[in-house]
Amino acid sequence: MKRTKTILRIVCALLLFAGAFLLIQRLLTPKYVDGIVEGAFVAEYYREKKDHDVIFIGDCEVYENFSPAVLWRDYGINSYIRGSAEQYIFQSYYLLEDTFRYEKPDVVVFNVQSLQFGEAQSEAYNRMTLEGMRWSPAKVESILASMTEGEHFIEYLFPLLRYHDRWSSLEKTDFQYLFQTRTVTHNGYYMRVDVKPVESLPAVKPRGDYSFSDRAWSYLDKIVSLCQKEGVELLLIKAPSVYPHWYDQWDEQVKTYAEKKGVRYINMLEHTEEIGLDYTADTYDAGLHMNLSGAEKCAAWLGRILAEDYHLADRRGEEALAAEWDEKRAAYEAEIQEQKEKYGMA
Amino acid sequence: MLFTSYPFIAFIAILLFAYYLVPRRVQAPLLLLASCAFYAFSGWENLFFIAFTVLTVWAGGVLLEKNLIRQKERLAAGELSPEEKKAIREGEKKKRKRLLAAVLLLNLAVLATVKYLGFFLESVNGVFGTAFGTPSDWIVPMGISFYTFQSIGYLVDVYRGTVPAQRNLWKLALFVSFFPQLVQGPISRYGDLSKTLFDPHPFRFGVLRRGLLRVLWGYFKKMVIADRLAVAVIAMTGGKDRGGFALALLFLYTIQLYADFTGGIDITIGLAEALGVTVAENFRRPYCAVSLKDYWRRWHISMCSWFRDYLFYPVSTSRLMRSLTKGAKKAFGDKAGRKVPLYLSSLIVWGTTGLWHGANWNFVMWGLANWAVLMISQECEGLYAAFHKRFPKTEGFGWRVFAVGRTFLLVAAMNLFDCYTTLGGTFGAFFSIFDPAAWAGFEPAGLLSLGLSGADFILTGICVVLMFGISLMGAKGDVRDRLARKPFALRLVLVVLLLFVVLIFGAYGRGYDAGQFIYNRF
Numbered sequence: 001m002k003r004t005k006t007i008l009r010i011v012c013a014l015l016l017f018a019g020a021f022l023l024i025q026r027l028l029t030p031k032y033v034d035g036i037v038e039g040a041f042v043a044e045y046y047r048e049k050k051d052h053d054v055i056f057i058g059d060c061e062v063y064e065n066f067s068p069a070v071l072w073r074d075y076g077i078n079s080y081i082r083g084s085a086e087q088y089i090f091q092s093y094y095l096l097e098d099t100f101r102y103e104k105p106d107v108v109v110f111n112v113q114s115l116q117f118g119e120a121q122s123e124a125y126n127r128m129t130l131e132g133m134r135w136s137p138a139k140v141e142s143i144l145a146s147m148t149e150g151e152h153f154i155e156y157l158f159p160l161l162r163y164h165d166r167w168s169s170l171e172k173t174d175f176q177y178l179f180q181t182r183t184v185t186h187n188g189y190y191m192r193v194d195v196k197p198v199e200s201l202p203a204v205k206p207r208g209d210y211s212f213s214d215r216a217w218s219y220l221d222k223i224v225s226l227c228q229k230e231g232v233e234l235l236l237i238k239a240p241s242v243y244p245h246w247y248d249q250w251d252e253q254v255k256t257y258a259e260k261k262g263v264r265y266i267n268m269l270e271h272t273e274e275i276g277l278d279y280t281a282d283t284y285d286a287g288l289h290m291n292l293s294g295a296e297k298c299a300a301w302l303g304r305i306l307a308e309d310y311h312l313a314d315r316r317g318e319e320a321l322a323a324e325w326d327e328k329r330a331a332y333e334a335e336i337q338e339q340k341e342k343y344g345m346a
Numbered sequence: 347m348l349f350t351s352y353p354f355i356a357f358i359a360i361l362l363f364a365y366y367l368v369p370r371r372v373q374a375p376l377l378l379l380a381s382c383a384f385y386a387f388s389g390w391e392n393l394f395f396i397a398f399t400v401l402t403v404w405a406g407g408v409l410l411e412k413n414l415i416r417q418k419e420r421l422a423a424g425e426l427s428p429e430e431k432k433a434i435r436e437g438e439k440k441k442r443k444r445l446l447a448a449v450l451l452l453n454l455a456v457l458a459t460v461k462y463l464g465f466f467l468e469s470v471n472g473v474f475g476t477a478f479g480t481p482s483d484w485i486v487p488m489g490i491s492f493y494t495f496q497s498i499g500y501l502v503d504v505y506r507g508t509v510p511a512q513r514n515l516w517k518l519a520l521f522v523s524f525f526p527q528l529v530q531g532p533i534s535r536y537g538d539l540s541k542t543l544f545d546p547h548p549f550r551f552g553v554l555r556r557g558l559l560r561v562l563w564g565y566f567k568k569m570v571i572a573d574r575l576a577v578a579v580i581a582m583t584g585g586k587d588r589g590g591f592a593l594a595l596l597f598l599y600t601i602q603l604y605a606d607f608t609g610g611i612d613i614t615i616g617l618a619e620a621l622g623v624t625v626a627e628n629f630r631r632p633y634c635a636v637s638l639k640d641y642w643r644r645w646h647i648s649m650c651s652w653f654r655d656y657l658f659y660p661v662s663t664s665r666l667m668r669s670l671t672k673g674a675k676k677a678f679g680d681k682a683g684r685k686v687p688l689y690l691s692s693l694i695v696w697g698t699t700g701l702w703h704g705a706n707w708n709f710v711m712w713g714l715a716n717w718a719v720l721m722i723s724q725e726c727e728g729l730y731a732a733f734h735k736r737f738p739k740t741e742g743f744g745w746r747v748f749a750v751g752r753t754f755l756l757v758a759a760m761n762l763f764d765c766y767t768t769l770g771g772t773f774g775a776f777f778s779i780f781d782p783a784a785w786a787g788f789e790p791a792g793l794l795s796l797g798l799s800g801a802d803f804i805l806t807g808i809c810v811v812l813m814f815g816i817s818l819m820g821a822k823g824d825v826r827d828r829l830a831r832k833p834f835a836l837r838l839v840l841v842v843l844l845l846f847v848v849l850i851f852g853a854y855g856r857g858y859d860a861g862q863f864i865y866n867r868f
Contacts, residue, residue, distance in 0.1 A: 016839075020842060020846060021849075024850065028850070155855065160849060160850075164849055165853075167850050
């Protein structure tokens with residue numbers, strides 16, 4: 001009897017602790033719905049119906065430079081961007097593994113910008129990519145591959161241990177989005193409508209060594225192999241941006257690699273005119289990333305390649321999918337209006 | 347492996363699980379294994395140092411006891427005259443004394459070499475202008491002062507015949523290396539610790555719960571209070587330490603030291619308790635002391651009693667001290683001469699205590715400052731008695747509060763020696779408190795530039811009140827016993843609350859580097 005009572009008490013204690021732990025952890029973990037929203041991108045994918053033709057994988061140069069809404073509008077391509085801020089190549093690989101758990105798109109578009117980093121540079125960026133992933137072997141491996149000095153796996157497992165000191169900086173949104181969240185992207189695309197033209201560029205700094213690290217190459221190998229294994233076409237791109245500089249020496253290496261592996265590589269910087277990019281109007285941060293206008297131009301240009309060269313079917317005739325996109329388009333247009341008002345462009 | 351690190355928490359969880367799962371006869375060996383593993387985390391080469399101490403002290407203890415047995419056998423064999431018996435006793439005692447001295451010297455030599463050689467050579471270079479190279483890159487093995495002193499205590503006790511020698515090498519190794527107290531003590535006595543250390547311990551949920559509750563309380567003090575205050579203390583000793591900041595440093599460091607050291611000891615005692623082992627208490631509400639003498643009866647009790655039993659008494663009753671007393675009596679008269687052994691022995695004890703805390707002149711000065719205040723207080727005892735006789739009302743509560751505050755200030759002022767590595771740093775900060783120019787432009791809001799926010803200070807304030815409040819409650823009986831009498835639901839809520847206070851408000855993880863215990867340095 002006494003033993004039963006003790007066990008019952010232990011169970012009560014554990015339940016109380018676990019419940020309180022989960023609640024407090026949820027409260028203290030950043031919500032990424034205002035201000036820095038990049039940490040919300042990866043998790044949003046899981047709320048999607050997973051039936052995409054094209055998956056974009058990469059860093060800010062994919063989630064800001066391509067508009068899936070335009071790919072749908074112009075070509076009937078159902079696409080999604082799985083990218084987050086400074087997403088490192090190893091994280092992209094594991095995110096791709098994670099994606100293949102849910103769906104097999106026809107084409108994966110990978111932006112090669114992240115080849116320049118063989119190791120994670122910042123915990124903050126790690127967190128923004130990794131925390132949104134659902135738990136799976138891919139997530140575990142991605143964490144292990146990404147952790148910088150001083151990071152602990154257990155703090156990914158229980159984010160409360162990492163974010164406990166947010167107690168003094170909690171905001172209204174932490175309570176508002178305690179049990180719910182809101183979507184901040186449009187199929188992974190992060191919209192900005194404002195304009196900050198390129199006026200001057202910092203001088204290009206020559207580097208002592210232009211080679212990418214072995215680790216970065218090994219993960220690109222893994223991406224290639226994984227796509228081959230899954231029977232998915234891989235398209236390597238260098239998305240347009242004028243800064244940070246994409247060196248010719250880097251480009252040559254990627255071209256050589258792509259040829260060797262039999263993978264298509266497009267450096268969009270070489271097609272600026274064809275795309276119709278105008279860096280005085282198509283960027284919101286002086287050339288680092290595209291704004292809405294730039295992203296729509298890039299999507300329209302790449303969409304033609306995807307439709308024609310990869311023979312992706314126009315799915316606008318699929319009733320359910322079209323209805324879904326109608327809703328998405330409405331939200332897309334609404335945010336355009338909202339942002340235009342916000343930036344005084346209405 | 348820091349007590350406040352994730353690996354340590356995992357280590358403890360695994361150990362506790364295994365400890366109560368293995369056959370009871372294997373529990374002590376498992377503890378030894380765990381202690382070795384814990385120690386190896388600080389650097390596997392450190393195992394050689396502790397192994398040396400274990401082996402020499404074990405062999406010394408066994409030989410001392412054999413000698414005692416031989417002495418008994420010789421005394422019992424045949425009929426001996428009193429003179430012959432005396433000669434045997436003296437002869438064997440001399441042998442034991444030599445043996446004891448040899449083992450002590452060996453171990454003290456190791457301690458002196460790794461901890462004090464650099465300080466000694468630097469001092470020699472400073473005084474004589476020599477240029478002896480100092481071993482600046484030597485890392486002092488973790489807890490060497492603690493385990494060396496604990497081992498010396500054991501050996502002297504065997505020599506004195508107050509405890510039997512431990513003939514089992516592994517048991518002695520466990521006594522010396524018992525991991526919860528390796529980091530910062532307490533310096534346990536063999537007679538106390540051995541009562542429960544080697545025994546089999548059946549699993550009792552109540553014992554485990556009780557021990558872990560104390561561990562949690564220790565983490566509260568260490569992580570919520572001490573490590574948070576460490577951020578401000580480090581900022582102040584790093585340059586913001588004049589005028590008002592120096593005064594703030596004096597208070598904040600004294601609270602930090604208390605929370606850090608008593609918190610660490612709570613973790614130690616609680617862990618040992620969870621393992622079924624009883625470790626002696628090391629504190630008795632030290633900041634309630636009404637005098638410095640009283641304070642040293644309450645603070646780091648195991649160290650103070652060690653110095654009393656193994657240094658003060660032997661030195662004050664030594665042949666040299668007796669002849670010095672004789673000479674002093676002749677020179678200064680009976681009354682003054684009688685004080686010579688007390689003064690000199692105390693001076694040696696406090697000088698050594700200072701050095702034990704750290705190999706620099708700051709700690710030596712700290713020890714001497716304590717000695718000076720204690721001796722002056724001793725000399726003024728007559729004056730105090732006369733004062734209280736003249737003003738009997740001064741024995742009341744108000745006077746006690748004044749005495750407690752005065753002692754706290756005194757201790758806090760002397761703690762400044764601990765904050766710096768140079769005498770210049772200490773005195774510069776201390777005297778700036780009385781320099782109006784150093785206060786120019788100081789505003790209390792300036793404390794918010796020390797790395798802690800207003801919310802941090804408010805939180806710390808509340809927690810400090812809680813810490814001292816619980817400590818005061820302890821004067822009326824064990825707080826955990828009182829808590830155990832409360833309804834289950836209330837206990838559960840309180841414990842879960844405390845756990846979350848530690849988890850949420852603990853100063854750990856990125857941005858906090860103050861995890862090391864202060865007394866770990868000693």
